[in-house]
Amino acid sequence: MTRRMTRDDLVAEIQCLKKEKQAVILAHNYQVGEVQAVADFVGDSLDLSLRAAETDARIIVFAGVHFMAETAAILSPDKKVLIPSLEAGCSLADSVTTEDILRWREKHPEGVVVSYVNTTAEVKAVSDYCCTSSNAVKVVAQIPEGREILFVPDFFLGTYVMRQTGRRLTLWPGHCHVHYRFTLSRLLDLLEAVPKARLLVHPESQASWVLSELVQQGQVPADRVQFASTGGMVRAAAEAPEGSVFLIATEVGLVQRLQREFPNKTFMPVDEEAVCEFMKMTTLEGVYRSLRDEVYPVTVPEEIRQRAERALRRMLEIR
Template identity: 55%
Template sequence: RMRGEALAQEVLRLKRERNAVILAHSYQLPEVQEVADFVGDSLGLAREAQRTRAEVIVFCGVHFMAETAAILNPEKTVLLPDLEAGCSLADSIRPEDVLAWKAKHPDGIVVAYVNTKAEVKALADVCVTSANAVEVVSRLPQDRPIYFVPDMFLGAHVARVTGRRLDLFPGECHVHAGIREEHLKALLEAHPGAEFLIHPECGCGSGCLYLKPDAKMLSTEGMVRYAKGAEAREFVVATEVGILHRLKKEAPEKAFFPVKPDAVCEYMKRITLEKVYLSLKEMRHVVRVPEEVAGRARRALEAMVAVG
């Protein structure tokens, strides 16, 4: 059983041998982020998966992200180091839910957050991530009903910013839904000069904005970019705490305070360095999407990666 540095070296060696690229989400464990070629948010990872020339993509993230990579780049072998790395939000909606709405709204437009299974994406007109949802929705035709699935907090945020009326599916991420304004008040009082960065999946949505109207609603990558460029030295952060590793690494002179220090996505944390190693060694677990589903989902995903 190898540990730490030896394991990381072995991962890098196997990566070259396999002509593989390692893509990691910002919620991944620090040691996994450190062996990655690219760390980013859902949108950045989808784009990187689309453009890579490597033959193998080791996806350090959750299942829907690996599926997205496989759909956007069907020539490549996509590996997910642990198939149990799922997503409570993606699990909240079934294709039947979308079909039922479509049956009632034959001229309707379905906007699917990227945190969905491939079968749901295949029924969508366009996919979005937290980084481009506002921009994508604001470009949609004015005269047709729109169904935004599955995250109701992100959907409410998009409706508020765009002024569009959206039908919302009542889905949520258990990690972000648990981040609420009661955790926030004391922190903002202790750090009066801090800026407040909030992921739009958070359950506090309007409550947090009431406490701090100049809060910045951002994707994980948006948070890193914003913190690097901002004048402020302190930031209160509402999202999964894996992001703190990147924030501290990329803006080491600044201080970050999580609203909920136990906001941890156990699915993201299933990917350990040892599983990344085994994934490369044994070429497992291959994530494939049948072409009849992938073909339809691809249109919606290609529309997504083109915006923002």
């Protein structure tokens, strides 16, 4: 009878396979702790793909969701990209299709399409620019005034960008069900209940633009709230003095990472049930199998890859 592998065995096997196969493991901030622990890089999706592209790895294992692995494949065409779970999709990315965008383009031939990185490779390929939650405001702000802009797929990030830039955008009605949980009343109640805490809010949150309006009007003190991507939240936590207390409005995986990395600071989830089931489909066993059997490859047809890369590179020139 074969002995069942322990967690330690799995970690040791993963480390061996990584070396043997010249692989690099990327883990998104929302992954479970034990998957993050075996990763070479932990971070947000675009940053991970950019870092992997700079390595001389032969294989990238992306512990994240499908569009993230596609982004890695777009930026590293010479590497084999694997995703441990084929079911790890993203309901936000799936909410807009190429056909939706092409229909809009037909009606607005001079229009500009800005797509959030949380989109499929096909959607990126029919977009003018990509953006992340940290540079969406900059990307939109540099588009010449008077051009119509379609912003896909996240409605709340779009409203936040409209608020920050004063630009009119046509918004796609997509949203992330995890960040939808962060309502204004929930955020305001917590700010009142924990007066020492600073609130870090992901711009995908339902309340992000209304809250930014209240901050602008002085109804909520500006030093109590910061809008940030997951990478921005990690930086804010790192720079804060010991003993700082934060309320975190994003998926709970990031809260766990912050608490592990900065044990002398306190991180409280705004909602303990803000869990992305797609992100939790990747397990340590899955990472091991992915490396061992080289499954599941994620590929992007070359013609789509080149056009998607163009939208990504145009964004990177602005960053």
